[in-house]
Amino acid sequence: MNFLEEAKARGYYYQCTNHDKLTSLLENQTTAYLGFDCTADCLHIGSLLQLMLLRLFKKHGHKIVVLMGDGTTKIGDPSGKDAMRKFLNDEEIAKNSEGIKKIITSIVGDDIIFEYNSNWLTNLNYIEFLRDIGSLFSVNRMLTFESIKARLEREQNLSFIEFNYMLLQSYDFTKLYEKHNCLLQFGGSDQWGNIVAGIELCRKLNNVETIGMTTPLLTNSEGKKMGKTANGAVWLGQDKTTSYELWQYFRNIDDENIEKFLYFFTDLPIEEVKSLIFDIKENKKNINNIKKILANEVVRVCHGIDASQKAENIAIAEFEKEDSSILPVHCCSEQEIALKKILVDIGFLQSSSDAKRNIKNGAIKINDQVIIDQNYKLVLNKNEKIKISFGKRRINLQLN
Numbered sequence: 269m270n271f272l273e274e275a276k277a278r279g280y281y282y283q284c285t286n287h288d289k290l291t292s293l294l295e296n297q298t299t300a301y302l303g304f305d306c307t308a309d310c311l312h313i314g315s316l317l318q319l320m321l322l323r324l325f326k327k328h329g330h331k332i333v334v335l336m337g338d339g340t341t342k343i344g345d346p347s348g349k350d351a352m353r354k355f356l357n358d359e360e361i362a363k364n365s366e367g368i369k370k371i372i373t374s375i376v377g378d379d380i381i382f383e384y385n386s387n388w389l390t391n392l393n394y395i396e397f398l399r400d401i402g403s404l405f406s407v408n409r410m411l412t413f414e415s416i417k418a419r420l421e422r423e424q425n426l427s428f429i430e431f432n433y434m435l436l437q438s439y440d441f442t443k444l445y446e447k448h449n450c451l452l453q454f455g456g457s458d459q460w461g462n463i464v465a466g467i468e469l470c471r472k473l474n475n476v477e478t479i480g481m482t483t484p485l486l487t488n489s490e491g492k493k494m495g496k497t498a499n500g501a502v503w504l505g506q507d508k509t510t511s512y513e514l515w516q517y518f519r520n521i522d523d524e525n526i527e528k529f530l531y532f533f534t535d536l537p538i539e540e541v542k543s544l545i546f547d548i549k550e551n552k553k554n555i556n557n558i559k560k561i562l563a564n565e566v567v568r569v570c571h572g573i574d575a576s577q578k579a580e581n582i583a584i585a586e587f588e589k590e591d592s593s594i595l596p597v598h599c600c601s602e603q604e605i606a607l608k609k610i611l612v613d614i615g616f617l618q619s620s621s622d623a624k625r626n627i628k629n630g631a632i633k634i635n636d637q638v639i640i641d642q643n644y645k646l647v648l649n650k651n652e653k654i655k656i657s658f659g660k661r662r663i664n665l666q667l668n
Contacts, residue, residue, distance in 0.1 A: 269538070270294065271328035277538050278531040280321045282457050282484040285467055290479050293451060298330050300452035301444050303385075303437070305337035305344075307356070309367030310505040313517075314494050316570070317486050317532055319504075321454055322376045323569075333381045333448055334372055335440060336365045339389035343433050371504050375570060381448065385440050401439055404472050405465070410434060413461030434465050441466035442473050450478075457482045486532075504570050508615075511571045512596050513661065515579035518563040523555055526562065534565035586662055595655065599668040600648060607632065607644040610665065616658045626658065633657035 271294055275281045284290050302318055304311070311319075322332050338361050356364070369382060410416060413434070419426045441463075444450040453463050463480035470478040486494040502517050503509040509517075521529060526548070530541045544561065547553040560580065567576040582595060598614045608623035611632065617623045624642045626632055632639050634646070635655050646654060648667040656663050 271325060271330065274324060274328075274538070275321065278320075278324070279528060280317070280324065280483050280532075281481065283460060283480075283482045285464060285480045286477070289477060290452070290481065293479065294328075294330070298452060299333060299448050299450045300325055300330065300454055301333035301335050301383075301441075301448075301450050302454040303335035303337050303340075303440065304368055304372075306341045306361045306364035306368060309364045310503045310508050311368055311371050312501040312503050314486055316375075316504060316566075317483050318454065318456065319372065319375045320533060320569075321483055322372075322380075323535075325454075326377060326379070331381070331448075332376070332379075333383055333444055333450055334369075334376075335444065336369065336382060336384045337440075338362070338365050338384050339386035340433060340436050340440070343436060344430050367505070375504070383444065383447070385436075385443070388443050389436060389439070397435075397439075401435055401469070401473075404469060405435060405438075410465070413465070415458065415461050434462050437462045438466035438469040441478060442470050445470055445474055445476060445478060451476070453478065453480045455480070455482050457485045506571055506575070510596055511567050511575035511579040512582050514570060515563040515567050515576070515583060516661070518566045519556075519559050519583065521559065521562075526555060526558060529566075530558075530562055533569065534562065535569065536561075536565060595662050595664045597653070597664045597666055600665055601668045602648075603667060604645055604647050607634070607639060607646055608642065610646060610656070611658070614656070614663055614665075616656070616661055616663075631658060 269277065272281070272291060302322060304315070322334075326332055341356060341361050341364075365384070373380065410431070411420070415434075416426065416431070441450075441453055453466060455463050460480070460482055463482065467478050467480055470476055501508075502514065504514075518529065518533075527541075527545050530536065530544060531538075534541070536544075544558050548555050548558055564576045564580055567579050586595060598610075600610065600613075607627060608620050611617045611623040611626075612620060617626060623632075627639060627642050627644065630638050630640055633656070634644075636657065646665065648654065648665065650667055653664040653666045656665055
């Protein structure tokens, strides 16, 4: 298979502005770019589909430019948003940029060109930009794009600064074409309007036909955008979501997502995925065993083979052998600590009020015993481990 054939087979291909032109372009080595705004210091699983697309593109011998949107982060993309983003300062954006770059490199590899759009956006002359770039955009046309139309139809405020985002992302495409002969832009399906606008600007400014290709929006069985759970975002970085937690997330996905996710999030050959799906549908093999394969492959891609094997071993010990001795360990510096506080500290819950509610509802266990006292305190002794359980999440707590 070539890149486009495999991208379609895996379900990565959603829309393309010019399929025939893309097919022709990919006959030789070409350069594509994908952009990430720096709104957090890590990426969550909602971005994993795009990273897998980049891995595939590189596997087929093409070049990748990753654009760090440290400039556009100061504006905020209205696509899929109900309200304007919180403004971040330069230090926060720089920290987020480095965190995202680390995640991308660990998953996609080192041989990537990183660009930062602050390099050409920060010192733009506003009057010149309006005259040279703004004059090429039709407000009538912009109002037809989903990212803007949806906000207006919901009668939610769309600030003028957000309205400018499409111009800036479009300008990015022209700069990357000029610097790297970049003729292809990837993005999620919610970026379609911005990508189309960039293509039109490249044609008007550079007299070149560029191409856009989007991936499908990653949704769960309820049709909601993936990336978050009731307990918060599922991050790709080990310091935010441990390998064990990531393994458990994919081990416990809804049955109807298993086929899609095996194609999306693993490097397993297409024929091997087909065989696994056949085993589920025709041979009636245990779907839970296939989910373990999925979980192993996702953690291997995101955190490495050692982390994947360790996560599986922990899960087997905990749920099949009932051995909690090799659970992840959180070290606490306090000998006595409120249960509601430690539940937030270890990331099981997002706030003290969430913790109190779950304790009251009997969702928390200490050493396999249900605790319902909202003011319960843990007392830690040296060399002793206390097992904390919340749903399928388990961790050992010990004194530092």
